[in-house]
Amino acid sequence: MKTIIGFIKAYKVPASIALLLMLIELMVELAQPLLIRKIIDEGIVESDIHTIWFWGTIMLLLALLAFFAGIINSFFSGYAAQNLAFDLRTALFRKVQSFSMTTFLRFPTASLITRMTNDVTQVQQVFFMSLRVMLRTPLVVIGSLIMAFYINPSLALYLVVGVPFLLIFMYLMVKKSIKQFSAVQKRVDRINTMIQENLQAIRLIKAYFRGKYEGSRFEKAAFLLKHDTSKALRLMEYIQPILLIVMNIALLAVLWFGAGKVSTGQAKIGDLAAIVNYTMRLTGSFSMFSFIIMLFSRAKASADRMEEILLAEDMPKEKIPYNDVLIEDKDDVIEFKNVSFHYPGTTTYALQNISFTCRKGEKIAIMGATGSGKSTIFQLLLKFYDCSEGEIFVNGRNITDWKAEELRQYLGYVPQQSLLFTGTIAENMRWGATAATEEDIEKAAVQAQIHTSITRFPNKYQTRVGQKGVNLSGGQKQRLSIARAILRKPPILLFDDSTSALDVKTEAALWEELDTISATMLVITQKIQTAKGANRILLLDNGTVAAFGTHQELLGSSTLYSKIVRSQAEGEKYND
Numbered sequence: 097m098k099t100i101i102g103f104i105k106a107y108k109v110p111a112s113i114a115l116l117l118m119l120i121e122l123m124v125e126l127a128q129p130l131l132i133r134k135i136i137d138e139g140i141v142e143s144d145i146h147t148i149w150f151w152g153t154i155m156l157l158l159a160l161l162a163f164f165a166g167i168i169n170s171f172f173s174g175y176a177a178q179n180l181a182f183d184l185r186t187a188l189f190r191k192v193q194s195f196s197m198t199t200f201l202r203f204p205t206a207s208l209i210t211r212m213t214n215d216v217t218q219v220q221q222v223f224f225m226s227l228r229v230m231l232r233t234p235l236v237v238i239g240s241l242i243m244a245f246y247i248n249p250s251l252a253l254y255l256v257v258g259v260p261f262l263l264i265f266m267y268l269m270v271k272k273s274i275k276q277f278s279a280v281q282k283r284v285d286r287i288n289t290m291i292q293e294n295l296q297a298i299r300l301i302k303a304y305f306r307g308k309y310e311g312s313r314f315e316k317a318a319f320l321l322k323h324d325t326s327k328a329l330r331l332m333e334y335i336q337p338i339l340l341i342v343m344n345i346a347l348l349a350v351l352w353f354g355a356g357k358v359s360t361g362q363a364k365i366g367d368l369a370a371i372v373n374y375t376m377r378l379t380g381s382f383s384m385f386s387f388i389i390m391l392f393s394r395a396k397a398s399a400d401r402m403e404e405i406l407l408a409e410d411m412p413k414e415k416i417p418y419n420d421v422l423i424e425d426k427d428d429v430i431e432f433k434n435v436s437f438h439y440p441g442t443t444t445y446a447l448q449n450i451s452f453t454c455r456k457g458e459k460i461a462i463m464g465a466t467g468s469g470k471s472t473i474f475q476l477l478l479k480f481y482d483c484s485e486g487e488i489f490v491n492g493r494n495i496t497d498w499k500a501e502e503l504r505q506y507l508g509y510v511p512q513q514s515l516l517f518t519g520t521i522a523e524n525m526r527w528g529a530t531a532a533t534e535e536d537i538e539k540a541a542v543q544a545q546i547h548t549s550i551t552r553f554p555n556k557y558q559t560r561v562g563q564k565g566v567n568l569s570g571g572q573k574q575r576l577s578i579a580r581a582i583l584r585k586p587p588i589l590l591f592d593d594s595t596s597a598l599d600v601k602t603e604a605a606l607w608e609e610l611d612t613i614s615a616t617m618l619v620i621t622q623k624i625q626t627a628k629g630a631n632r633i634l635l636l637d638n639g640t641v642a643a644f645g646t647h648q649e650l651l652g653s654s655t656l657y658s659k660i661v662r663s664q665a666e667g668e669k670y671n672d
């Protein structure tokens with residue numbers, strides 16, 4: 097909560113103005129029964145029409161003052177609450193961007209989305225309501241009690257009896273409901289996860305005819321959300337009647353004993369009317385509490401969830417000085433020295449004792465069965481994770497001495513899954529190289545074998561690709577991702593099975609073009625044909641190096657490699 101309060105502090109000026117205006121409303125509210133008392137005792141009882149007119153006009157003017165104070169209060173409260181929501185959302189987004197991969201994977205994506213949307217809205221609403229009415233409610237309670245004592249202490253005592261009981265009762269309710277609303281927000285997370293997964297996998301669901309099954313899964317999650325929300329709200333439903341019972345008993349006592357005092361002359365009729373009026377306001381404020389408790393409990397749960405993100409560990413601050421100067425070219429551009437690695441939270445090694453070197457300008461193919469650790473090699477090279485054991489050198493410098501930003505400028509990465517952003521083709525290509533000219537873009541597209549396809553679109557490079565590039569084929573998306581990486585002209589290119597969707601002819605043409613680029617390349621592939629085009633092949637088996645050498649060398653020395661070659665040759669024969 098402390099962190100969120102830090103954000104609120106930035107709006108102390110508009111919030112203070114709003115609170116000041118709210119105090120004006122409050123004072124008018126508390127003055128009304130006093131004025132009523134005056135009108136009854138000095139006007140009605142004394143049959144003085146002038147006094148009735150005078151105090152009646154004052155009452156009207158005060159009501160107008162409260163009306164305008166309320167309008168201006170809404171403006172300032174709205175301004176502060178909207179800006180708070182903006183600040184929280186952007187801070188959360190920036191924080192998530194700064195996460196290390198380990199921290200990022202700790203939070204389900206849908207939960208991050210809920211926290212940046214729904215949770216922020218909960219806090220925004222409560223902040224607005226606090227400045228408008230929430231803080232007024234306890235003040236009305238305190239103010240009404242003080243005024244009642246001021247008018248007639250012995251009658252006011254009847255009101256005081258119930259208040260401590262109600263306060264303790266409400267404290268216990270808040271404690272319980274915060275827990276229940278945290279559970280509700282978790283259910284919202286779950287629903288968001290399901291929606292996200294389903295919309296992404298809509299083709300698969302249709303193809304497998306699993307719409308009904310997914311529908312019933314969603315129904316179950318939606319039912320649990322409804323169930324938990326009702327449970328949390330039910331708690332609130334108990335509060336209202338209990339508050340009303342206690343306060344109505346107090347009101348009856350005031351009326352009963354008040355009537356006695358009026359008849360014996362110990363109190364005036366106006367006093368009794370004013371105290372009854374304060375009691376009604378007190379009751380109204382207490383019943384507002386149940387609503388406030390609900391909003392507050394929900395917002396507290398949301399604030400805690402946001403705080404979890406804001407205080408989560410981000411990438412360790414790098415103490416390495418930024419090295420703008422191009423690093424001296426070394427013959428061995430990449431070197432893995434006895435590298436072992438297991439993902440955080442697991443004990444099984446994804447890579448074990450990996451050693452290999454890649455020379456400048458060389459193209460190395462990385463092969464191996466699925467799960468053998470190929471992509472993990474790239475994850476380590478990109479410094480998404482630190483090695484558990486061993487060392488990695490890029491251009492002779494240990495990557496622990498590379499600033500992540502500098503290293504990633506040096507590496508062009510084409511991920512396994514082609515990801516495109518909503519925008520035009522040109523925007524997608526320029527995404528990693530903002531200074532690229534139109535000629536640069538076209539050249540990269542030609543090299544990536546995508547230029548001809550792009551020119552066939554009516555708007556060519558200005559064609560918009562939908563969410564994740566839905567209007568492009570798998571192969572087109574892969575080539576666009578490759579074009580995006582080579583447009584940055586990095587000295588090292590990493591391809592993670594990025595040509596899997598290409599036909600043999602297009603892929604051959606692609607490598608012919610890419611081979612003219614002077615970059616060093618690491619190419620993860622499943623295809624012997626692609627591997628044959630590389631200078632050397634690194635064959636992984638269950639996280640270890642099974643073989644490393646040229647195609648010919650491996651044919652002679654590695655039974656695993658020969659087996660893969662034979663099986664793919666047979667597959668091709670079968671295809672013919």
Ligand SMILES: Nc1ncnc2c1ncn2[C@@H]1O[C@H](COP(=O)(O)OP(=O)(O)OP(=O)(O)O)[C@@H](O)[C@H]1O
Nearest residue numbers: 439440442446464465466467468469470471472473
């Ligand atoms: N984020 C992660 N957390 C825990 N384990 C992981 C994670 N990513 C991968 N692994 C595990 O590490 C091992 C190597 O995975 P990796 O993705 O490197 O394999 P791969 O050879 O690239 O497979 P594929 O060809 O299917 O892409 C696998 O056993 C995998 O389950």
